[in-house]
Amino acid sequence: MKYLHEFRNSRQAQALVQSIHRVTTRPWTMMEVCGGQTHSIIRNGIDQLLPDNLELVHGPGCPVCVTPVKVIDRAIAIAAQPEVMFCSFGDMLRVPGTTGDLLQARAAGADVRIVYSPLDAVTLAKKHPDRQVVFLAIGFETTAPANAMAVKLARQLGLTNFSLLVSHVRVPPALRALMTAPDHRVQGFLAAGHVCTVMGWQEYLPIVAQYEVPIVVTGFEPLDVLEGIRRLVTLLESGQSCVENAYDRAVVDQGNKLAQATIREVFQTTDCEWRGLGVIPQSGWCLADAYADFDADKRFDVSEVQSEESTICRSGEVLCGLIKPYECAAFGHQCTPETPLGATMVSSEGACAAYYLYGRHEKPRGSIV
Amino acid sequence: MNRHQSDERVLPSTVTWSCPTPLVNSDRVLIGHGGGGKLTADLISRIFLPHFKNAHLDRLCDAATVAAGSAQVALATDAFVVRPLFFPGGNIGDLAVNGTVNDLAMSGAVPRYLTASFVLEEGLLLSELEAIVGSMGRAAKRAGVEIVAGDTKVVERGRGDGCYISTAGVGAFAPGIDLDPRHAQPGDVVLLSGTIGEHGMAIMSVREGLEFESPIVSDSAPLNGLAQTILRACPDTRVLRDPTRGGVATALIEIAQAAGVGIQLEETAVPVQPPVAAACELLGIDPLYVANEGKLLAIVPPDDADAVLAAMRQHEYGREAVVVGAVVGRSELESSVALTMRTSLGARRVISMPIGEQLPRIC
Numbered sequence: 001m002k003y004l005h006e007f008r009n010s011r012q013a014q015a016l017v018q019s020i021h022r023v024t025t026r027p028w029t030m031m032e033v034c035g036g037q038t039h040s041i042i043r044n045g046i047d048q049l050l051p052d053n054l055e056l057v058h059g060p061g062c063p064v065c066v067t068p069v070k071v072i073d074r075a076i077a078i079a080a081q082p083e084v085m086f087c088s089f090g091d092m093l094r095v096p097g098t099t100g101d102l103l104q105a106r107a108a109g110a111d112v113r114i115v116y117s118p119l120d121a122v123t124l125a126k127k128h129p130d131r132q133v134v135f136l137a138i139g140f141e142t143t144a145p146a147n148a149m150a151v152k153l154a155r156q157l158g159l160t161n162f163s164l165l166v167s168h169v170r171v172p173p174a175l176r177a178l179m180t181a182p183d184h185r186v187q188g189f190l191a192a193g194h195v196c197t198v199m200g201w202q203e204y205l206p207i208v209a210q211y212e213v214p215i216v217v218t219g220f221e222p223l224d225v226l227e228g229i230r231r232l233v234t235l236l237e238s239g240q241s242c243v244e245n246a247y248d249r250a251v252v253d254q255g256n257k258l259a260q261a262t263i264r265e266v267f268q269t270t271d272c273e274w275r276g277l278g279v280i281p282q283s284g285w286c287l288a289d290a291y292a293d294f295d296a297d298k299r300f301d302v303s304e305v306q307s308e309e310s311t312i313c314r315s316g317e318v319l320c321g322l323i324k325p326y327e328c329a330a331f332g333h334q335c336t337p338e339t340p341l342g343a344t345m346v347s348s349e350g351a352c353a354a355y356y357l358y359g360r361h362e363k364p365r366g367s368i369v
Numbered sequence: 370m371n372r373h374q375s376d377e378r379v380l381p382s383t384v385t386w387s388c389p390t391p392l393v394n395s396d397r398v399l400i401g402h403g404g405g406g407k408l409t410a411d412l413i414s415r416i417f418l419p420h421f422k423n424a425h426l427d428r429l430c431d432a433a434t435v436a437a438g439s440a441q442v443a444l445a446t447d448a449f450v451v452r453p454l455f456f457p458g459g460n461i462g463d464l465a466v467n468g469t470v471n472d473l474a475m476s477g478a479v480p481r482y483l484t485a486s487f488v489l490e491e492g493l494l495l496s497e498l499e500a501i502v503g504s505m506g507r508a509a510k511r512a513g514v515e516i517v518a519g520d521t522k523v524v525e526r527g528r529g530d531g532c533y534i535s536t537a538g539v540g541a542f543a544p545g546i547d548l549d550p551r552h553a554q555p556g557d558v559v560l561l562s563g564t565i566g567e568h569g570m571a572i573m574s575v576r577e578g579l580e581f582e583s584p585i586v587s588d589s590a591p592l593n594g595l596a597q598t599i600l601r602a603c604p605d606t607r608v609l610r611d612p613t614r615g616g617v618a619t620a621l622i623e624i625a626q627a628a629g630v631g632i633q634l635e636e637t638a639v640p641v642q643p644p645v646a647a648a649c650e651l652l653g654i655d656p657l658y659v660a661n662e663g664k665l666l667a668i669v670p671p672d673d674a675d676a677v678l679a680a681m682r683q684h685e686y687g688r689e690a691v692v693v694g695a696v697v698g699r700s701e702l703e704s705s706v707a708l709t710m711r712t713s714l715g716a717r718r719v720i721s722m723p724i725g726e727q728l729p730r731i732c
Contacts, residue, residue: 004643004646004647004650008713008714010637010713010714010715013713013714014714014715017714042718043712043718044712044713044714044716044718045712045714045715045716045717045718046714046716048716048717049714049715049716091653100395103399103400103401104395104397104399106400107395107397107398107399107400108397116577116652222713222714337724338407338408338724356721357719357721358718358719358721359706359709359718359719359721
């Protein structure tokens, strides 16, 4: 596969690291928005290579992490119905709800299946007309087009046994919420490259103008992340607030217009709860009225489900960049990947899981290289 | 590699640094209990060991070494539940033979006899069964073992995945062979017999309908010949291990924990075929955790590493053998860490035991 080794070249990475050291003269705090970037940073040890006065905080861009507990609880309740074949992306299966997760629901008899695309769930619905196939449609702008396509395809095929349990979220309202939080520390953003592949980057212009915060659209491979950091530090050092695209092999200014049109046709914006962050106005998508008959929330009555968050988990503060995972008292003790209290410990993209898996159990003692 | 570790202090081997992992809050068996990671270890330590407790089992090796009259023999058993039954590079039949052959071989024994039990689902095509059994016969011949006893049961349609196979085997030891994960010492060199992740990703690619320019083929192979080659080149070999379920990471963590040492891997040294690397990227899975069925890890004293490597490369199943890391002492700074890896960027990360099954990521 192309695009693996080309963007992991250690010599080029060292050159970028040196360049970052050269341009950094003051302390800066930047947030990588996407969980995939957090994963790459920790997995490759990129944070260990940066100047001490450059701090990366890990943002709320992990869809698994921010899906609210009540959605998980409703998913489990729907999956438990005998006629339901419940389909989900793999890592949603271990996200803890109030009393359990979808894997445990499966062990208790629910028909829960891992799919790689919502279109696979449509295929299942076509193949099993006697079953109700429900797809857990979560994620950011990145997964929304394919989920919208699935609904359109189901309608085209005349399927009445397919529905979506939707918990879609959007990046720009979350960035606004972070910038308006009174104690926020973020001075610049590495925007999520794949979100911008769909949406383009122009919707960040008003954010940059209003909050005077630079944003660099950044990819996920080590060289992509380092280049994004280098350009963001350069902007911060020169006091410029603008949007730069450091991921132009995948992102064009306007994004993917066809994908955007599909999203607009099938979904409409709505207020949305983010796990750990609370409700952010207009930060989510639900099915548009024209497609409301594909809404699993309406098809299945699970209104009696009671949801409860852990009281000791501080994943919300982790998601806002206010604390590092190891600063939460539960981290590594009550809360581990086997017994996650918050979703940031569940997903391999979650900041807490990344810190736990890669051994960041305490504050780093400084650069290793 | 040793020059990096000269300043590390070795702690007494009585110090244990793996806490018992809490059982996931479930009163049922989860699919992750079969994943070869922490949940599997938990099931063994909480449910099986207390009831079966004995000195042989306590070593937690894939094969037990027991006395049979005056001789020592190795004894191993393994069950196979792979879906689909046929995959690129093999089928459940040769997997079932190679799996037990390899468990015996990793103890240093020469595998001799196998037994095979079949749980067949009503409706399985006899032609498929014959294809499976035929490949078992060929695999046994290739490994130099005989299948000398067997059993067959049939379950109703819908109560099995076509065919489950369990094999058991015995092997004989040459004099003086004593492999044990506890023998790994700081300074030892870690060798890997070839590229990793093929078996697990071959199965997953077929299951998920992923297609690549060149298909991923399982590495299923008998490793007894390669194991004996290594032991001839270095009778002092400390440990042999086939990194099956849970992959190279889990195998090395288990060895490090048993020996009370640490192991350092070099990311750039670990060979992964490009299609396997691509499939892992697509699914968000780390090849270090993916199952192999025809690869082995050898831990040998530093002075013998070159000779062992040269010998491995002469063998059919070790042509791409490489040095991937070294055994180090446990320094006080890293008292809870068994396995670390120097990344290709020169940073360092800790490799943890996987919890259960590897779950594909959303994006």
